[in-house]
Amino acid sequence: MQAHEERIAHLTRAVEDLSDVVAAQARAIEVLERRVAMLMQRAAEAELDAGGTVPLADQRPPHW
Known part of the structure; x- marks a missing residue:
């Protein structure tokens, strides 16, 4: 059970870090x-x- 809680904590931190990166981008x-x-x-x-x-x-780029 403790292993699952640790894994969830690490995954939660990873998601928060990625969210910060996405917001900055x-x-x-x-x-x-x-x-x-x-x-x-x-x-x-x-x-x-x-x-x-x-x-x-007034001109659209060719890739649009």
Whole structure:
């Protein structure tokens, strides 16, 4: 019985650790998505200022 309780305690800790990692990754992804959006906006503005006809922000990447 004690072995099962120890195993459960270790598994619980592992799940909590993994949850922390996932939460940190989610925050990092949100930051990166905002940065990509900002860069796309800047590129679209630069394209428009250079006389381009279709801003890059209005185009979907080929993998979408």
